[in-house]
Amino acid sequence: MQISNLTFDEIEIGDATTYIRLITNQEVEAFAAISGDHNPLHLDPEYAATTSFGECIAHGMLTGALISAAIAMQLPGPGSVYLSQSIQFRAPVFLGDTLTVTLTVTDKHAKRPWITLKCEVTNQEGQSVARGEAQVAAPTERETVTIVPPPAIQLLEAASLATD
Numbered sequence: 001m002q003i004s005n006l007t008f009d010e011i012e013i014g015d016a017t018t019y020i021r022l023i024t025n026q027e028v029e030a031f032a033a034i035s036g037d038h039n040p041l042h043l044d045p046e047y048a049a050t051t052s053f054g055e056c057i058a059h060g061m062l063t064g065a066l067i068s069a070a071i072a073m074q075l076p077g078p079g080s081v082y083l084s085q086s087i088q089f090r091a092p093v094f095l096g097d098t099l100t101v102t103l104t105v106t107d108k109h110a111k112r113p114w115i116t117l118k119c120e121v122t123n124q125e126g127q128s129v130a131r132g133e134a135q136v137a138a139p140t141e142r143e144t145v146t147i148v149p150p151p152a153i154q155l156l157e158a159a160s161l162a163t164d
Contacts, residue, residue, distance in 0.1 A: 001068055001142050001147045002044065002145065002146050003073060003074075003144070003147060004078075004143065004144040005076050005077030005078045005139050005142065005143055005145075006076045006138070007138065007139055007141065008091065008113035008115070008138035008139070009051045010142075011073070011075075011115055011160065012105065013107065014073060015137065016075075017074040017075040018070075018076055018100055018103075018104050019066060019101040019103075020099070020100050021094075021101075022059050022097075022099075023062070023096070023097050023098070024096070025056075025095050028029075028043070028056065028058050028071075031058075031059050031065070032059070033067070035060070035061065041053070041057060041133070044056070049156065051096045055095070056094075056095055056162055057092060057095075058092075058094070058095070060093075060130070063087075063093055063099065064085065065122055066121065067121065067130075068086070069101075070099060070101045071134065074119070076138040078143060078145045080137065080139055083136060083137055085132060085133070086132040086133050086134075087119070087130055087131070087132035088132055089130050090130060091123070091127055091128065091129045092129070093123065099122070100123075101121050102119075102121075102122070104120075112135060113137060114137050114140045115136050116135055116136075117134045118131075118133060119132045119134055120132060124134040134156055
């Protein structure tokens with residue numbers, strides 16, 4: 001698969017894109033393994049049942065990572081550099097939620113090829129689960145790149161690791 005970026009000069013205030021992703025137990029477990037955040041609220045259904053959420057929820061920064069993916073893959077796309085992010089988590093993300101990230105260009109900074117993006121993440125019911133603002137260095141050269149598929153990840157049960 002190939003994708004192309006948008007350059008700073010091509011980007012206009014008001015440009016927008018959406019990125020959609022289903023959040024499953026596998027995504028939450030992989031994020032826990034990669035990030036080192038093993039909070040039982042995300043991984044232990046029995047523990048999570050005792051919390052105000054009543055069930056496991058996704059890591060907030062997994063939602064943040066979807067914003068990063070939308071920037072890297074769509075607006076501006078390849079060659080963009082994620083400089084900063086403010087984010088407010090507004091509602092829990094449950095396993096099985098489908099999240100839609102909407103990025104909207106709200107400002108272009110003339111001294112540098114930087115843009116400001118309004119970031120809104122909603123669930124399948126249209127409820128806002130996160131929102132904020134990102135600063136991104138937009139590419140100055142147009143390019144089309146071949147997307148390298150990520151490596152396969154295999155999650156193993158912790159109990160089976162202990163017996164090996």
